[in-house]
Amino acid sequence: MHSPALVYHPCYSLLELPERHRYPIGKYQWLYQRLQDIGAPPEIFHQPDPIHPSQLHHTHCPEYITQLCRGQLDAKAMRRIGFPWSAQLIERSLTSLGGTLLTAQLAMQQGMALHLSGGYHHAFYAEGSGFCLFNDLVFAARSLQQQGVKRIVIFDLDVHQGDGTALLVADDPSIITCSVHCEKNFPYRKQQSDWDLSLPATIQDDDYLQQVEQALHCLLNWFQPELVIYDAGVDCHQQDELGHFQLSTNTLFQRDLLVLSSCQQRQIPVAAVIGGGYQRDLAALTQLHLQLFKAAFTLNDLALASKIKT
Structure with a gap:
């Protein structure tokens, strides 16, 4: 066995935001640094290129893409997204889209790949929302469709419903969406x-894991996908500032291990993104996102897995 492919770009955390902004933009760099600290070998890291905006035309409205990339969206639309516009924001978003696509491609080649970003599931066809400009999950799924992948499951365990994802592929029976989320939340x-x-x-915790397991196994057994795109959001943790669940850190680890192992046992490629997580304490937040990587290393590299606390 070998360590799964990891995808990261330094620009993920290079976004200047107003002081006390709600989005923990530094978490990507913290996560990358922590993986380096535990000895993740350099050769398993892959750096994506930004996509060209025209590549998004199979996912988003061309006029919306152009207006957003040029900074021409009105103030109300930008408030709905939640970020002030900047060229840096666009470059970061296009690079993260390239990262999720690369993660899916590497998963098809190697069986498992993890993206140190991604999960922008609130982006709709012609508008962004909830810190999401473009929907990387649907973009990657559509792109893999064009490369011949016929059945894809987007399995979303972020605490917030993947509303943009659901609507974008509502009429596409070849992409199945599943969202396990808090009923009374954004x-x-x-x-x-x-x-x-x-x-x-x-x-x-136990009831949550049981619900996730039942949904996952039904989907995998019924639909028999050729690829699973997994949104491993940690905003369902008990310390998250925007989630309402009370799940423990160990439950996050068990959940991620369940998803990754279920796919691996069935020889279904799985591409995971880290999804949402909102704490101002970046060290604590990083530890939660690390549970996805601990789960992947548990299946492929126990020596590395043992260096991550649960």
Whole structure:
């Protein structure tokens, strides 16, 4: 066995935001540095190139793409996204899209790949929302379709429903969407995924894992996808400032191990993105995102896995 491919670009955290901005932009660099600290070999890291905006035409409205990239969206639309416009923001977004696409391509080649960014599931066809400019999950799925992949599952365990994802592929039976999320949380107007599990904020760790396992195994056994794109958001953790679940760190690890091992056992390629996570304490937040990598290393490199705390 060998370590899974990891995808990262330094620009992910190189975005100047107003002081006390809600988005923890530094977490990507912290995560990369922590993986280096535990001895993740340099050769497993891959650096993506930014995509060209025209590559997004199969996912988003061309007029929206042009206006956003040129800084011509009105103030209301930018407030809905949640970031002030800058050329840096666009470059970072296009690079992260390239990163999720590269992660999916590497997963098809190697069986498993993890992106140190991604999960921008609130972006719709002609508008952004909730810190999401473009939908990298759907973009990667559509791009892999063009490369011959016929059945794809987007399995979204971010605490917030993947509303943009659900609506973007609502009419495409070859891309199945599943969202397991908190019923009373953003977005307040939910869309209809192929499989939605809206769970109460009071759900306990064991019940949550059971619900995730049942949904995942039903999807894998019924749809038999050629690729799973997994959004491993950690904003369902008990210390998250924008989530309402009370899940433990160990539950995040067990959840990620369940998803990755279920795909590996069935020889289904899995491309994972780190998704949402909102704490101002970047060290604590990084430790939560590391659970995805601990799960992947547990399946492929126990020596590295042992260096990450649960």
